[in-house]
Amino acid sequence: MTTLIKLEILRALRNKKFMFFSVIYPPALYLIIAGGADSKPLPGTGLNMGLYYMVSMAAFGAMTAVLLGNSERIAKEREQGWVRQLRLTALPGRGYVAAKIAAAATVSLPSILLVMIVAAAVKGVRLEAWQWIAIAVGTWLGSFVFAALGVAIGYLASGDAVRPVSMLCFFALAFLGGLWMPMTLLPQWVQNVSEWLPTHAYAALGTAVEAGGAPHVKDMAILLGYLVVFVGGAAWLYRKDTRKA
Numbered sequence: 001m002t003t004l005i006k007l008e009i010l011r012a013l014r015n016k017k018f019m020f021f022s023v024i025y026p027p028a029l030y031l032i033i034a035g036g037a038d039s040k041p042l043p044g045t046g047l048n049m050g051l052y053y054m055v056s057m058a059a060f061g062a063m064t065a066v067l068l069g070n071s072e073r074i075a076k077e078r079e080q081g082w083v084r085q086l087r088l089t090a091l092p093g094r095g096y097v098a099a100k101i102a103a104a105a106t107v108s109l110p111s112i113l114l115v116m117i118v119a120a121a122v123k124g125v126r127l128e129a130w131q132w133i134a135i136a137v138g139t140w141l142g143s144f145v146f147a148a149l150g151v152a153i154g155y156l157a158s159g160d161a162v163r164p165v166s167m168l169c170f171f172a173l174a175f176l177g178g179l180w181m182p183m184t185l186l187p188q189w190v191q192n193v194s195e196w197l198p199t200h201a202y203a204a205l206g207t208a209v210e211a212g213g214a215p216h217v218k219d220m221a222i223l224l225g226y227l228v229v230f231v232g233g234a235a236w237l238y239r240k241d242t243r244k245a
Helices: 002-014 016-034 049-080 082-087 093-121 129-156 162-176 188-194 198-210 217-244
Strands: none
Touching: 016 049, 016 093, 049 093, 049 129, 049 162, 049 198, 093 129, 093 217, 129 162, 129 198, 129 217, 162 188, 162 198, 198 217
16 A cells, blocks of 8 residues: 555656645645735734635645645546456555545645745744644645545546546535635635535634644544545545446
């Protein structure tokens, strides 16, 4: 399984388009959204735009790497017969799913760190050392949830359908979860729905730390619940795909 993880990481690093959208694009988007903003707190958050969007764009970049990258690669591998070849080896199904999640989450780390570096160097974001570490670690660990979702979508959709399906899930979760704008600026019914979405809980890990506190137990429980559901779904779809082969 370790060999497969290394192979997946090398493949991602060699994909220039993937590296642009998952590593370079998020900090660039952060500068566009928050680069010229003032330091006034955003309504209902207690954070200015530099702080709020640092967490949001770090989460956005990590999701791009693990969700979109995973789903499209897996769908293509299924069509090309690569997954069928792996089944002939000693690698168990759970090992394949775990390798995909681990490799995708590893590649997401540069995006998270680059957004934080840009926030500190260009936007002048200043936090305590423990806050920087907690945000980076929390955002990285939280990305495992969306890596598992990417694996599930890769087995659910065909090669032709996987991109629109994954993009629809990606942008819907990003918007409804508050990655594009604070939830307080959206209608109340959207806020009520977003409280139970993984993206809202994901971003809330970092914003809670920025405010000087610890991540809320509710947010961590929501993410853990989604992780269990997505991993279970990915494993079931893998077994179903195996029976069809």
